[in-house]
Amino acid sequence: MVSDEASSLASAWLRDAARPELDAALRAVFDEASREVDERRPICLAGGHCCRFAEYGHDLFVTGLETAWFLLRAGRPPERRDRSLPILASGACPWLDGRLCGARSARPLGCRTFFCDPRHAAWSTGLLERLHARIRSMHEEFGVVYRYGEWLRMLSLFADAGSTRRGTS
Numbered sequence: 521m522v523s524d525e526a527s528s529l530a531s532a533w534l535r536d537a538a539r540p541e542l543d544a545a546l547r548a549v550f551d552e553a554s555r556e557v558d559e560r561r562p563i564c565l566a567g568g569h570c571c572r573f574a575e576y577g578h579d580l581f582v583t584g585l586e587t588a589w590f591l592l593r594a595g596r597p598p599e600r601r602d603r604s605l606p607i608l609a610s611g612a613c614p615w616l617d618g619r620l621c622g623a624r625s626a627r628p629l630g631c632r633t634f635f636c637d638p639r640h641a642a643w644s645t646g647l648l649e650r651l652h653a654r655i656r657s658m659h660e661e662f663g664v665v666y667r668y669g670e671w672l673r674m675l676s677l678f679a680d681a682g683s684t685r686r687g688t689s
């Protein structure tokens with residue numbers, strides 16, 4: 521069961537994520553992340569481990585606005601055998617498609633800046649913090665409510681609120 525507040529937050533974020541000026545601002549942040557990652561050339565073995573949070577033992581944190589932006593653009597998650605499981609119980613991102621991301625162009629900043637190779641931890645953490653600060657400041661600039669939370673919980677909030685258009689529950 522989701523509170524009225526959570527439901528109205530999810531609806532407001534979906535409206536905000538569709539605003540052209542916010543879309544452009546988020547895309548600029550993601551483009552900057554891509555440019556810096558391209559320059560550093562970290563090796564990603566595309567094992568999909570980092571998207572299986574329970575198994576890998578880490579969490580992904582996102583803003584509500586990024587989650588809404590993702591949901592508007594990601595398309596349906598790939599079919600899974602455990603599709604009947606609630607998002608939280610699955611312990612993995614619903615968009616993990618085998619070993620690959622099934623929504624690469626829409627993925628949030630934390631996915632774009634995480635690399636499991638510890639040699640890349642220092643610069644990638646710095647990049648995440650710097651670009652997250654830009655996303656946070658967008659909330660003030662555009663009058664958007666700021667919330668930062670764990671990815672599967674944030675997706676669940678939208679699903680429970682009936683605000684996803686892609687059937688993530």
Ligand code: SF4
Binds near residue numbers: 570571615620
């Ligand atoms: S959006 Fe893509 S990269 Fe991010 S956790 Fe989900 S499957 Fe992994």
